Amino acid sequence: MTKLKVGVLFGGRSGEHEVSIKSAQAIAKALSTSQNADKYELLPFYIQKNGKWLAGQAPQKVLEAGVPLLEAEDSAANLAVKTTSNIQNSPWQSPSQVAEVDVWFPILHGPNGEDGTVQGLLTLMQAPFVGSGVLGSALGMDKIAMKTAFAQAGLAQVEYVALNRAQIWSNPCIFPKIGDRIEETLGYPCFVKPANLGSSVGIAKVRSRSELETALDRAASLDRRIIVEAAVVGRELECAVLGNDNPKASVVGEITYNSDFYDYETKYTQGKANWVIPAKVPEEIAQQVQEMAVTAFLAVDAAGLARVDFFYEEATGRVLINEINTLPGFTATSMYPQLWENSGISFPELVNQLIQFALERHSTSNQ
Structure with missing residues (x-):
């Protein structure tokens, strides 16, 4: 059987560059497992912080080391393509590896990665890719537009x-x-x-x-x-969503922490936050969170994957939606994969299903 070549696109120009590398490492490992190795072949593409796209040995080096590639380590042999901000008067060059990719797995967190920009590029290339399209990504990134969509869908949220x-x-x-x-x-x-x-x-x-x-x-x-x-006085609950037009929700998880709020340092410093999966909440609250998560997913036209965050006010019994993240952290220990692990879907199988959902969405996008 011919293997599908999966173009894992990672790195990027946002402040979440290092997080993207960790996510890409986990995806690469999942693709190499026995259940996926006979179906998929990894083709990594790395975007440096200065915007340069690299293919070939450079991305492999970054995946092995787990740290960004220094500009001094760049070479003409590795340079694959430049973003528009680096084009100047030079032609936009595309490496031969791009034409080999059967399906893309963009794992670029933050601006210029999960906001619809890269998704627009992949759409213009008429290539299948994991995750939301331009609309879903843009709505999921802009908190104001997101909340407008939530309000239209009748979801209770914070003032x-x-x-x-x-x-x-x-x-x-x-x-x-x-x-x-x-x-x-x-x-x-x-x-x-x-x-x-x-x-x-x-x-x-x-x-x-x-x-x-x-x-x-x-x-x-x-x-x-x-x-x-x-500000809301409540417990912070999260739910993962998987699928396309008929998505399903995972078990509900809870985040606890000792800091004043769930800021960047708390989120990415080991030991500063803890997860409880499944969350110890009444069954009717868990079901409400799952239903609202799917509603939010459809409201922004998300696809493939998303994590939806909520506040649960125990005193009033209210569940308020906070936000949706259409490209959440994707290491094996990140909240999104852990929610599915506790729902019966292993990390390698999750990667496989996301690729299949990408192919499904692409095949029906023009119908």
């Missing part, structure tokens, strides 16, 4: 105020009115977030007007769209 950089920076006279609006609508404490960075990057918990102003200024320096959310 929020949406802003843009111009509102914060362009007219000093307007800024006090913004603060008044946030205090009246949300109160303190509240969370200030860049709308498009993902993975808790740039998030600040604020408790006063001075902290609010500082956080808004910093968020505006990171993103042109900013969202401010009310």
Whole structure:
């Protein structure tokens, strides 16, 4: 049987470059297991932090070492393709390996990876790929657009105020009115977030007007769209979704931690956060979370995979959706694969199913 060549695309220009490498390592390992090795052949493609695409030995070297490739280690022999920001007056070059790929597995976390940009490129190439398309990826990345879609789907969520950089920076006279609006609508404490960075990057918990102003200024320096959310006293639950037009939900998990909130450091520092899978919640709450997760998945037109995060207020019994992540961390110990491991799907089988869902979606996309 002819093996399908899987192009694993990893690295990228976002702040989650190193996380992407770890995810790609896990996928490469899963493809080499006995249940997948006879079906798939790995073709790795690595995007450096400066935007250069590498094929051949360089990506293998990164996967083996688990650390980014230094620019000094780059060579003309390894250079595969340049992104538009590096093109200048040079032609856009494509390596021969690109034409060999049967299905792509993009595992680029953050901006320029899970926001619809790479998905648009792969769509133009008319190539099947794992995960959401342009629409689902873009909605899943932009917290403001995401919440608009959730509201349309009737999903209960946290109160929020949406802003843009111009509102914060362009007219000093307007800024006090913004603060008044946030205090009246949300109160303190509240969370200030860049709308498009993902993975808790740039998030600040604020408790006063001075902290609010500082956080808004910093968020505006990171993103042109900013969202401010009310704080919720509740347990943080997560649910994984798998599939295309008829997706299924995993068991529900819970995140616990000792820090003030689930920030970037807590998320990616070993030992700072703990998971409970399955979450110790009433069965009716678990079912509600699973139903809402599938509804959210369909609301943004996600595909393949997504992790959906919730708040559960025990005092009121309310379940509020927080956000959807259409390309969650994908190491063997990440929350998304662990939720499926506890639902009866092993990591190698999960990788296999995602590839099959990618092929299925591609084959029916024009019907």
